[in-house]
Amino acid sequence: MLDPQRVTLSPWAPEDRALLDRANTRAMTAQLGGPEPADAVERRHEDYLRLSREGTAQMFRVDVDDAAAGGVGFWEVEHEGVPAYETGWYTLPEFQGRGVATAALRHVVALVRERGDRDLLVAYPWRENAASTALCRSAGFEHHGSSRAPWRGREVTFENWVLDMRPLDLAGREPDVDERFAGDDLDASRWWPYYTPHWSSRAQSAARYGLTDAGLELRIDEHTPPWAPEWDGHVRCSHLQTGQHSGPVGSGTGQHRFRDGLVVREQQPEHRGWLPRYGVIEVRMAAVRHPDAMVAFWPIGFEDRPDDCGEICIAEIFGSEIDDAGGWVGVGVKPQNDPRLRADFEKVRVSGDLTSMHDYAVEWSPDRLRFFVDGRWVKTVAQRIDYPVQLMLDLYELPGAGPRDVAALPHRFRAERVRTFPPR
Missing domain, CATH: 3.40.630.30 (Gcn5-related N-acetyltransferase (GNAT))
Structure with a gap:
């Protein structure tokens, strides 16, 4: 092709x-x-x-x-x-x-x-x-x-x-969860502050974060270690997710099987936090403009059944794809290992400063997913995802061609809120 x-x-x-x-x-x-x-x-x-x-x-x-x-x-x-x-x-x-x-x-x-x-x-x-x-x-x-x-x-x-191509209509709808990241720490009933730690460890994959009056801040600093060097090289991540499911040490059972040959390295407790199924999922967040940075909000299947693992990518923004006039935002569906899904993902051009706050959302019904940026329709995927998903909110530092740019650290990813609305 x-x-x-x-x-x-x-x-x-x-x-x-x-x-x-x-x-x-x-x-x-x-x-x-x-x-x-x-x-x-x-x-x-x-x-x-x-x-x-x-x-x-x-x-x-x-x-x-x-x-x-x-x-x-x-x-x-x-x-x-x-x-x-x-x-x-x-x-x-x-x-x-x-x-x-x-x-x-x-x-x-x-x-x-x-x-x-x-x-x-x-x-x-x-x-x-x-x-x-x-x-x-x-x-x-x-x-x-x-x-x-x-x-x-x-x-x-x-x-x-x-x-x-109608805009997102939330008139008369009340969120079932409106997370503003208030208080002294994360709500442990919802959030799990580790990045798929079964493939690595909680110590290695722990998020660096803080809560302020403006919401959540995820950070990658000079001392953030690669989250899973055995499987993902020098990629660093500061990440929150709202579920955790994996198998025993030595098994290949675990969420987000992003490459072949993965093996569980540390036993994890099961965590069923915030697991929406259908309705509207929305985040208000700001990207990071640096060529090594990427931010994303990408619900995935909880995966207590192996095929229930598809990804709903609501926003994926590479710092290298941001310029003075706007940038490219990746949206759509990635099958991961769900054989019932086909890849339907694209990057849409969004005008404005992507390092300031923007709203990214999906309206998810049984037979389609409609994606929005600041309430404006950007894409429809006519596929069926019929299982609960956990929210995945993260900041990545990806290895560049040269030495690590320590002088640019810390990278700071800000999220003001995350909301879900039940289906009509």
């Missing part, structure tokens, strides 16, 4: 007329009713240019390494009486099956999200178009039934796929 960064969009231009001719073949139009006459292709080209000028649509040429690979766009429609954008795409035969359409659609989703004037993005592929149906599903669209409509002199069945 192609690196998605090799796929770019260019606004539709007069010289792109030839691309429509290349797409107007019997094979390329089999799911559209067949090739169009030349005058119809010319009208389509003129419509692309006109609608883009008017601002009611955005049409693009899809490029791979500057070579034309297809087309994509979105335009204003109404879906069941609600303002929406409709999207459509095509990929030339020599580029099909390489992830080009997936990357192009991801670009379109980002553009519609940034526009922010319509909360629905819809697609209506023909029922027989299995490839487009699969693409809609993988992009987080939800199937809303089918409809029949006239198309070029015949009746056609269209599948209705809808991407819900």
